[in-house]
Amino acid sequence: MQARLAERVALLRRLRGAQPQPQPQVTASVVEDLQGLEDPAGPAATFDNRQMQVAGHLYQAQEINITNVFDLQWRWVRPAPPNLTKELVERSEEIEAVIKKLRAQGAVAISAISSPSAVAVQGMPGAGKTSLARLLARKLDRDYPDGVLWADVGPRVKTREDATAILNAWAAYFVGGIADTALTFTPEAVRALMSEHPRLLAILDNVWSLDAIKPLREALPGEAHLILTTRSLEVMRNAGGATHTVGLLSKADARALVALRLRWTPGEDSSDAAWVDDLIVRLGYHPLALDIALGLMASEGFTPEEWRATAQRVIEQVRQGTDFGALKLPEEVDREANVEAALAVSYRALDEAAQARFRALGAFAPEADFATAHAAAVWGCDETAARTQLTQFVQRAVLDRRDDDVWRQHAVLRGYALALLRDAGEYDEVRARHTEIYDQAMQAADAAQRYYEMLPALPQLRHAFAWAVEQDLARAQGLIGHCAALQAAFGFAREGLDWCEQALEAARRRGTPADVARAHGSLGIALARVADLPGEDRRQRLYDALAAYDEALQFRRPDTAPLDYAMTQNNRATLLRDLAALPGEDRRQRLYDALRIAWEARLLFEQVQFADPQDINRRTLIGIRTECGDDFEAIWQALDAGDAPDWLR
Structure with a gap:
């Protein structure tokens, strides 16, 4: 063993001209740094997705019969509108206005090719654009035989590349077997898939950039219709097609929301009707503000007398104003006085622990889902306690439940949570x-x-x-x-x-x-x-x-960071091998350099005695050996590294 080790040390000297190196200390940071080692292997027999993508060999993998490897199946699943996460008041006047505009734009061409018609829905913060879009999706479902495509766009889709995940999700309705694979679909490919089922309604919710959703619009067949919602006047003006601005609640819709949330309707000319109407007027017929107030009322009582007491606190807060007005909101959040007043009363009604948890929601990404487990970890409690707290927030209408153990906060409310978090230090x-x-x-x-x-x-x-x-x-x-x-x-x-x-x-x-x-x-x-x-x-x-x-x-x-040095050299060897295959490169020199530094890395990995990098390095060397072909023996001999191991011959 000693003689073999001495031979390897001598070989290392010849390969890099360095002195013998001390055995490195293996620490947690060294283990962490193993992420920096690029696995050069192409996909294994099981077509391990991580190996293929991290190694950067998607180009080579495309030469494989992808259909067989991934077991793709041509099949169509009709896309259905999203479920309503809570009961909503059907704002019939708004819905009918949008439907009328959508139908009127059905034959309008907005580009050089036959393009989908579009209706843009724009409105103030918390006015209910997403709720209206969800109601439209369900109401129009039967009018579109090939289904309703819903895409939650949001601020994360800022570039065209960001739309890739939505394109892949759309493709999955037409092709089976693509879940959890590395396949990505271009707009042209998705459009071709949709060609047999083109009578679609696509709804893009919360669009921030028209350029970012261009791939989505290009993917839709000409027969499809499009609704997008946005808070941006620029997006609305330039979307093409008709436009619609969401207004405040009508008196009838506001009363319907009260009945829906409290399961109670006051008599038409009763004293209860008077204070209910006063609350609606004081909150400016604002949907989100009224929903928050009603959520607080429902959580604090069971009778009209108890609800009235809570309503009076909200009304008084509107009259007096709130110290929330001193909070510095994020730039992207517009202050809304009625929402602010209702939220201030609801927040002050929480105990200190619940207030701290509400503030902590401001640390989560805006307009993005999060899981119960992650909220529990941020709050420092178990999942049962977290679920109970999250449910209370939903009941107070300051949080939305998206699915089992999946939650999201309205952008305006998250903005206030963030401002409170900062204010609390x-x-x-x-x-x-x-x-x-x-x-x-x-x-x-x-x-x-x-x-x-x-x-x-x-x-x-x-x-x-x-x-x-x-x-x-x-x-x-x-x-x-x-x-x-x-x-x-x-x-x-x-x-x-x-x-x-x-x-x-x-x-x-x-x-x-x-x-x-x-x-x-x-x-x-x-x-x-x-x-x-x-x-x-x-x-x-x-x-x-x-x-x-x-x-x-x-x-x-190699003398100060032998493991990091070897990992980097192994990655360089993979690159040199890839360059050797390109036209115009000095193939033999590239392969010689790749083999030389990969073998040097091999010897260092053996000294460090880490199994994982040795396995990856072995695949690197085998890949270089394959690329060398009949030239391998001559290139190996030029290394002056002794006999090649059997697994490399």
Whole structure:
């Protein structure tokens, strides 16, 4: 054994001209850094999605018969409108007005090709745009034989690439077997899939950018109709088609909401009718403000007398104003005085623990779902207690229940929660806890190769990264590694690259040399991954990745960081192998360099005695061996590394 080790040390000297290195200390940080090792293997027999995407070999995988590998099935499932998460007042005048405009626009061409007609629904914060859209979806379901496509767009869809997940979801109605795969669909592909079932209504809820939803509009067949909701006047004006502005509640609709929430209708000329109408008027017929007030009333009493007492507190708050007026709301949230008054009374009625939990909701991503388990972790309680608290918030109409153990807060209410969190001096602590919890959840899912389960949490992960890259660089680097497979598998590889570029900039500004090296290493992996995407200059991206790894090696030396050095060299070997296959490259020299540094990494990995990197390195070497073909023996002999192992012959 000693003689064999001495031979390997001597070989290392010849390969890199370095002195013998001390055995490194294996620490938790070293284990964490193993995320930076790029697995070069193509898909295994089981077609492991993570290996394919993280290794950046989607381009090669496309040569495989994807249909057989993924067992795709051509089948159609009629898309149905979303379920109503709570009972809503059917605002018949609003609904009929939108339907009339939608039908009138059915034959209008808004582009050079036959394009779907569109109705844009715009209105004030909390006016009920999403509720109206949900009601329209259900009412119009029978009018569209091929179904209703619903897409919750929101602020997370800011670029065309961000629309990929929605395109994939639409494709899944027409093709089976694509769940949890790396397949992504272009607008043209989705449009072709829809061609046999084109009589659709598509509803895009909460659109922030017309350019970002362009792929979705391009995917719709000409026979389809489109409704989008937006808070943006610019989006509304430029959407094409008719427009509709959601107004306040009518008196009849407001009374209907009271009856729906309290299961009670006052007599027409009774004293109860007078105070109910007074409450409605004082709250300006605003749907969200009235809903919050009614939620508080229902939680505090069972009789009209008890409800009236609560209503009087709300009315008095409207008259006097509220100290919430001093809160600094996020820029994207418009202050609404009636909502503010109702919320202030509801918030003050909570006990201190519930108030703290409400404030903590401001740390979650805006207009994004979150799970009970994650709320419990942020609050520091068990899931049963968290579910009870969340249910109370739903009953108070300050939170929405989206599904079993899935919740979301209205953007306006989340804005107030965030302002209260900051006002209480708790923002940094709770944001750090939110970031840690989602990072840990993503890490666990990634390690178990169930990263796809975290797709619904991607908006929260983005929110976590945005905080971490400014406040906790190590956490940001961890999120980059933990989210890489998720982003690659669902069409967000370029987002992963953007994260890496942000982390590198942050590391240069305030990080250590080790932080800068790690950021360069992550950037190299991300660049190699996007090299295979459509529209990319593959050669240039691979060159850029190689340059990033070279920068990392300025800080990662075999004498100070042997494991990091070996990991980076292994990644460089994979890149050199890929470059060797491109026209115009010096194939033999590229393969020689790839084999040389991969074998050097092999010897270092054996010294470190970590199994995982050795396995990945072995696949790297086998991949290079395959690329060498008949030239392998000559290239190996040029290394002067002795006999090649049997598994490499």
